[in-house]
Amino acid sequence: MRRWxxxxxxxxxxxxxxxxxxxxxxxxxxxxxxxxNERRTRVTRPAFAxxxxxxxxxxxxxxxxxxxxxxxxxxxxxxxxxHGYVEPATISQPLTIYKANALLAHAPSLKAAMDLMAxxxxxxxxxxxxxxxxxxxxxxxx
Amino acid sequence: xxxxxxxAPMLLFIALSAGSTSGQLQAERQTKLGENAALRYWSAFAxxxxxxxxSQQARELNLILDGTAPYKDLKYKGLVEKNKPALETMIRGTxxxxxxxxxxxxxxxxxxxxxVRKALTLGRLNVLxxxxxxxxxxxxxxxxxxVAGLRFSRDVANGGTLFATVVxxxxxxxxLRAAEFVLHVSGLSTxxxxxxxRAVASLGPNGLDWQGAVKRELGLYxxxxxxxxxxxxxxxxxxxxxxxxxMSDPSVLPRLQGMIANAPPDLRNILPxxxxxxxxxxxxxxxxxxxxxxxx
Numbered sequence: 001m002r003r004w005x006x007x008x009x010x011x012x013x014x015x016x017x018x019x020x021x022x023x024x025x026x027x028x029x030x031x032x033x034x035x036x037n038e039r040r041t042r043v044t045r046p047a048f049a050x051x052x053x054x055x056x057x058x059x060x061x062x063x064x065x066x067x068x069x070x071x072x073x074x075x076x077x078x079x080x081x082x083h084g085y086v087e088p089a090t091i092s093q094p095l096t097i098y099k100a101n102a103l104l105a106h107a108p109s110l111k112a113a114m115d116l117m118a119x120x121x122x123x124x125x126x127x128x129x130x131x132x133x134x135x136x137x138x139x140x141x142x
Numbered sequence: 143x144x145x146x147x148x149x150a151p152m153l154l155f156i157a158l159s160a161g162s163t164s165g166q167l168q169a170e171r172q173t174k175l176g177e178n179a180a181l182r183y184w185s186a187f188a189x190x191x192x193x194x195x196x197s198q199q200a201r202e203l204n205l206i207l208d209g210t211a212p213y214k215d216l217k218y219k220g221l222v223e224k225n226k227p228a229l230e231t232m233i234r235g236t237x238x239x240x241x242x243x244x245x246x247x248x249x250x251x252x253x254x255x256x257x258v259r260k261a262l263t264l265g266r267l268n269v270l271x272x273x274x275x276x277x278x279x280x281x282x283x284x285x286x287x288x289v290a291g292l293r294f295s296r297d298v299a300n301g302g303t304l305f306a307t308v309v310x311x312x313x314x315x316x317x318l319r320a321a322e323f324v325l326h327v328s329g330l331s332t333x334x335x336x337x338x339x340r341a342v343a344s345l346g347p348n349g350l351d352w353q354g355a356v357k358r359e360l361g362l363y364x365x366x367x368x369x370x371x372x373x374x375x376x377x378x379x380x381x382x383x384x385x386x387x388x389m390s391d392p393s394v395l396p397r398l399q400g401m402i403a404n405a406p407p408d409l410r411n412i413l414p415x416x417x418x419x420x421x422x423x424x425x426x427x428x429x430x431x432x433x434x435x436x437x438x
Contacts, residue, residue, distance in 0.1 A: 095259050097362065098251035100305035104414040110308050110422055117259055130194040133221055136203055137266040138259055 182235030189228035
């Protein structure tokens with residue numbers, strides 16, 4: 001005849017065992033800590049940010065260098081008559097009085113001056129064959 | 143003892159009065175700063191929402207703004223609806239009496255005027271908003287947007303140089319074309335017509351302050367730190383009054399252009415062609431007169 005339940009073997013308890021059982025019952029489950037992965041990510045983030053900053057700075061320096069080399073060039077004749085822009089480059093941000101006045105003085109027309117004022121802040125974001133509508137609206141003509 | 147008893151309350155009264163006067167002045171100043179429409183316009187610029195369009199749509203958009211292609215609401219209503227909060231912020235801004243863009247002229251030619259570019263975009267979105275409302279039968283809304291758009295266009299030129307005025311002129315012209323469209327397509331009630339009449343009349347016969355813009359523009363180069371030679375500065379002193387008067391009297395244009403042609407190259411290269419400026423001004427005046435006639 002079986003006197004014990006499934007999976008339990010009756011063992012005689014000593015006084016020490018009973019004390020140990022009481023001791024174990026003092027423990028309560030605790031909230032788990034975040035996974036170690038997250039801590040690791042935090043450690044790697046500054047390094048990643050530093051790398052990203054360095055890359056961005058390098059790209060910015062190259063872009064500025066290219067803009068200075070290939071930016072809008074004004075073409076004047078000896079008598080000061082305007083020949084317009086050699087390249088229809090856009091005017092970079094921020095638009096200053098100097099840049100605006102240069103446009104007024106040298107663009108083929110006042111409408112063209114507004115066209116050249118256009119700036120495309122998020123060109124990389126648009127799919128191929130599409131452009132920013134705010135860019136289009138900031139130009140006089142496409 | 144008696145004297146101190148007499149003077150003590152007087153001094154206290156004077157001190158309290160002075161305190162309350164300065165408090166009132168400060169409160170008035172704060173109210174004035176808060177009532178600057180330019181601050182609301184900057185909020186509107188920040189609320190503008192972009193969208194991707196194809197090159198074909200871009201060309202079509204420019205033709206619509208030029209008044210040479212019909213507005214297609216199905217194509218652009220999404221863009222307009224998306225920008226409604228920005229446009230409504232701008233419209234509320236136009237209710238304020240003053241607009242000061244706070245251009246930092248102390249920086250001379252390096253003063254940023256980015257607001258001009260953003261204003262051109264927002265103003266054109268408002269023109270599309272007028273078309274959208276007009277086509278959908280919201281005549282009150284279309285007139286409200288038109289009235290606000292004309293006021294906004296005028297505010298764009300406020301306190302700015304010639305460039306801001308040229309952009310403002312373009313915006314006024316676009317709104318006038320939209321007004322013609324609304325008049326032609328929808329027909330307006332007497333009240334709506336009157337509201338538009340008042341808005342157009344408030345622009346005055348010239349539309350914008352061209353003389354003020356030219357003065358501010360040429361005034362920038364008076365300082366020696368703007369790179370003009372002594373000869374250039376001397377020529378500028380002679381050219382400025384003539385350039386200003388050309389805005390009200392185009393008959394001086396040949397003399398002015400002769401002076402510019404003979405000016406030192408450093409000055410000649412920075413002066414906007416007065417002929418073009420006068421043409422833009424006259425074109426706007428003619429357009430204003432036409433729309434005034436339509437609104438009678």
